[in-house]
Amino acid sequence: MTAPAPVREKPDEVVRPPDRDPARRIGAGLIDPRQLWLALPAALRKLNPVTLARNPVMFVTEIGAALTTGLAIAHPSGFGWLITAWLWLTVVFANLAEAVAESRGRAQADTLRGMRRQTVARRLGGWEPGAPAGSYVEESVGAGELRRGDVVVVEAGELVPGDGDVIEGVASIDESAITGESAPVIRESGGDRSAVTGGTRVLSDRIVVRVTQDPGESFLDRMISLVEGADRQKTPNELALNLLLVMMTFVFLVAVLTLQPMAIFSKDFMSAAHDTEALTANGVTGIVLVSLLVCLIPTTIGGLLSAIGIAGMDRLVQRNVLAMSGRAVEAAGDVNTLLLDKTGTITHGNRRASELLTVGSVTDRKLADAALLSSLADETPEGRSIVEYVHERFGMPQVAPKDAEWVPFSAMTRMSGVDLPGGTSRPESGGCRRLRKGAATAVAGWVEDNGGTVPVALDACVEQVSASGGTPLAVAECQGEGPARLLGVIHLKDVVKPGLRERFAELRRMGIRTVMVTGDNPVTAKAIADEAGVDDFLAEATPEDKLALIKKEQAGGHLVAMTGDGTNDAPALAQADVGVAMNTGTSAAKEAGNMVDLDSDPTKIIDIVEIGKQLLITRGALTAFSIANDIAKYFAILPAMFGGVYPAVDAANIMRLHSPTSAILSAVIFNAVIIVALIPLALRGVRYRPSSADSLLTRNLWIYGMGGLLLPFLAIKFIDVAVVQFIPGI
Numbered sequence: 001m002t003a004p005a006p007v008r009e010k011p012d013e014v015v016r017p018p019d020r021d022p023a024r025r026i027g028a029g030l031i032d033p034r035q036l037w038l039a040l041p042a043a044l045r046k047l048n049p050v051t052l053a054r055n056p057v058m059f060v061t062e063i064g065a066a067l068t069t070g071l072a073i074a075h076p077s078g079f080g081w082l083i084t085a086w087l088w089l090t091v092v093f094a095n096l097a098e099a100v101a102e103s104r105g106r107a108q109a110d111t112l113r114g115m116r117r118q119t120v121a122r123r124l125g126g127w128e129p130g131a132p133a134g135s136y137v138e139e140s141v142g143a144g145e146l147r148r149g150d151v152v153v154v155e156a157g158e159l160v161p162g163d164g165d166v167i168e169g170v171a172s173i174d175e176s177a178i179t180g181e182s183a184p185v186i187r188e189s190g191g192d193r194s195a196v197t198g199g200t201r202v203l204s205d206r207i208v209v210r211v212t213q214d215p216g217e218s219f220l221d222r223m224i225s226l227v228e229g230a231d232r233q234k235t236p237n238e239l240a241l242n243l244l245l246v247m248m249t250f251v252f253l254v255a256v257l258t259l260q261p262m263a264i265f266s267k268d269f270m271s272a273a274h275d276t277e278a279l280t281a282n283g284v285t286g287i288v289l290v291s292l293l294v295c296l297i298p299t300t301i302g303g304l305l306s307a308i309g310i311a312g313m314d315r316l317v318q319r320n321v322l323a324m325s326g327r328a329v330e331a332a333g334d335v336n337t338l339l340l341d342k343t344g345t346i347t348h349g350n351r352r353a354s355e356l357l358t359v360g361s362v363t364d365r366k367l368a369d370a371a372l373l374s375s376l377a378d379e380t381p382e383g384r385s386i387v388e389y390v391h392e393r394f395g396m397p398q399v400a401p402k403d404a405e406w407v408p409f410s411a412m413t414r415m416s417g418v419d420l421p422g423g424t425s426r427p428e429s430g431g432c433r434r435l436r437k438g439a440a441t442a443v444a445g446w447v448e449d450n451g452g453t454v455p456v457a458l459d460a461c462v463e464q465v466s467a468s469g470g471t472p473l474a475v476a477e478c479q480g481e482g483p484a485r486l487l488g489v490i491h492l493k494d495v496v497k498p499g500l501r502e503r504f505a506e507l508r509r510m511g512i513r514t515v516m517v518t519g520d521n522p523v524t525a526k527a528i529a530d531e532a533g534v535d536d537f538l539a540e541a542t543p544e545d546k547l548a549l550i551k552k553e554q555a556g557g558h559l560v561a562m563t564g565d566g567t568n569d570a571p572a573l574a575q576a577d578v579g580v581a582m583n584t585g586t587s588a589a590k591e592a593g594n595m596v597d598l599d600s601d602p603t604k605i606i607d608i609v610e611i612g613k614q615l616l617i618t619r620g621a622l623t624a625f626s627i628a629n630d631i632a633k634y635f636a637i638l639p640a641m642f643g644g645v646y647p648a649v650d651a652a653n654i655m656r657l658h659s660p661t662s663a664i665l666s667a668v669i670f671n672a673v674i675i676v677a678l679i680p681l682a683l684r685g686v687r688y689r690p691s692s693a694d695s696l697l698t699r700n701l702w703i704y705g706m707g708g709l710l711l712p713f714l715a716i717k718f719i720d721v722a723v724v725q726f727i728p729g730i
């Protein structure tokens with residue numbers, strides 16, 4: 001196989017990956033006013049009551065704004081119009097937060113849409129694995145016509161027409177358009193690196209792909225609606241928080257309504273107001289009550305809630321992770337157990353044959369021959385590496401005997417091999433010759449089932465390979481009716497990825513337990529687990545075992561995250577609360593999980609957990625801030641309004657605002673402006689440092705709760721002074 005440097009015939013077709021440098025995106029620091037301006041039309045469209053009804057707090061605010069508009073028209077007054085304008089601005093500002101959050105994904109969606117151009121697919125009719133040329137027909141069809149199950153061929157220089165799995169061949173592929181990573185990647189049939197994505201380009205060789213998606217459901221389609229936020233559904237947590245906000249809104253509504261009789265029947269209140277004329281029954285009471293209501297209901301968090309959620313998804317996209325649901329992002333913030341598979345996740349995953357160890361009197365050539373024959377049709381990377389190794393070391397021919405019956409590898413049997421009906425190598429003994437290779441326990445079981453005994457020497461070979469962290473594959477043979485015989489062990493070498501130990505330590509600080517799950521034997525598992533620094537491991541795990549482990553953890557009240565790439569990981573990925581599939585993995589894995597990592601970097605889960613935590617913390621902090629704010633506003637406005645009526649209340653009027661009307665106007669202005677002021681924080685997220693959840697919570701409650709209590713007093717006083725300066729007579 002050749003993997004040339006990515007040479008593109010048409011450089012103008014290169015799709016630039018979207019700008020993923022977080023520092024250059026808005027929200028990373030101060031907000032770019034231009035972004036606000038550009039998002040304004042979208043924010044105004046969101047004033048449509050039908051769409052706004054999904055946000056109860058803002059919906060109530062809009063109704064209030066409509067009411068004061070009516071009152072201001074019926075009884076025109078400067079105060080009435082000012083309040084009305086600021087109430088509408090409150091709604092617009094909240095919409096602006098959401099619109100800005102959404103706009104950040106739009107540029108990326110446009111880039112992706114550019115990739116969805118129509119390509120021509122070479123569909124194969126009647127293709128079977130290993131079919132010789134001429135036994136099937138090739139036709140050209142539009143990529144948009146491809147359906148699930150179609151088989152297409154793609155050669156160097158061509159675009160992959162749709163999502164699918166490679167079922168024949170190996171190729172290097174340029175996936176930069178979706179991943180932003182310019183180095184070509186290898187995609188091959190049989191193993192856990194078989195998935196290809198429509199729109200990527202094959203750089204070398206030829207692959208046959210089975211399409212796994214119907215039109216309109218492709219990865220690219222999903223990615224576009226994801227980054228645009230079009231698919232975003234409210235998460236259960238958001239719904240719960242919304243319900244709380246609705247209840248608070250209702251409570252404040254009742255509270256404000258009870259003020260009405262007091263206000264109307266209290267002549268003193270009227271005369272306490274600066275502009276007695278304007279206040280007397282000319283609709284001012286209504287405007288005051290609406291203003292009070294809007295100040296007291298949780299408009300800050302109500303306005304920012306959805307922006308916080310969108311920003312969380314967006315932060316994941318910036319790190320090349322696609323979350324299929326907001327719920328998964330939230331769950332990531334609460335994860336306590338993380339399962340990782342070994343091969344390809346903790347290790348590099350290109351396990352290669354590096355040594356043959358014989359047992360008893362078996363010769364090297366005998367073992368090499370058996371290893372080769374049992375691997376000739378093995379499409380897994382391990383199988384292919386054995387064929388290459390034997391060919392290089394022993395120069396044995398790579399031809400498959402006729403009428404061989406191949407036994408493909410499965411994660412359940414943990415074996416693969418071949419049945420040779422002719423008994424090719426020793427025809428004199430007659431009968432069928434059967435060869436098996438696989439996990440030592442599995443092959444030992446097979447030998448015993450076929451009347452053989454397992455030599456003690458096997459243990460030493462397995463131990464030797466396993467202790468070094470390698471995967472031992474035992475090889476055995478059974479000739480005719482005779483007893484099966486164990487021939488030796490193939491050493492498959494794999495390398496632990498660098499830097500894992502530090503990252504696992506980081507997870508430990510976050511209170512997350514890491515567990516490695518592998519189909520490999522316990523000794524290999526332990527060697528790799530020790531080297532990588534995971535907290536625990538599960539060896540000889542079947543797909544059922546992985547699933548059972550997740551269910552057990554979940555039953556114990558834990559939220560489980562799992563990363564995986566193989567088809568055998570799919571059930572577990574689906575069961576996990578956060579299932580991160582590697583983009584290099586199989587389609588089955590990608591469909592089962594609720595996140596896909598385009599970089600196929602299993603340690604990415606750490607970023608994912610951090611982003612999830614940051615989302616939860618940001619939402620919590622801003623909720624605390626918002627509610628504290630509303631309470632503070634209550635104490636800021638009421639003394640100003642009733643100070644003249646009840647001397648006891650007047651004593652509480654520490655702020656000494658200019659007049660009841662200026663107090664109300666200042667509070668309404670503050671209430672609107674605080675939403676815009678907090679947009680950058682909502683988008684960027686509250687800083688997160690690994691530490692225990694409890695200390696974080698207390699710290700944030702203090703900072704944002706106390707901040708939320710104090711800020712309104714200072715800000716409203718300041719605005720009051722300014723208002724009186726610029727609007728005389730208020």
Ligand SMILES: Nc1ncnc2c1ncn2[C@@H]1O[C@H](COP(=O)(O)OP(=O)(O)OP(=O)(O)O)[C@@H](O)[C@H]1O
Pocket residue numbers: 341342343344378380382383409411414415416437438439440471472473517518519520521541566568
């Ligand atoms: N091509 C093959 N032929 C025969 N046996 C194999 C083959 N590939 C792997 N095995 C054996 O089957 C075991 C389990 O398979 P596999 O490695 O896919 O498990 P897994 O659960 O995906 O775990 P992980 O990928 O983390 O090691 C391996 O440890 C190895 O002993």
Ligand SMILES: [K+]
Pocket residue numbers: 294295296297298299300630671
């Ligand atoms: K409010």
Ligand SMILES: [Mg+2]
Pocket residue numbers: 192341343344566
């Ligand atoms: Mg695997």
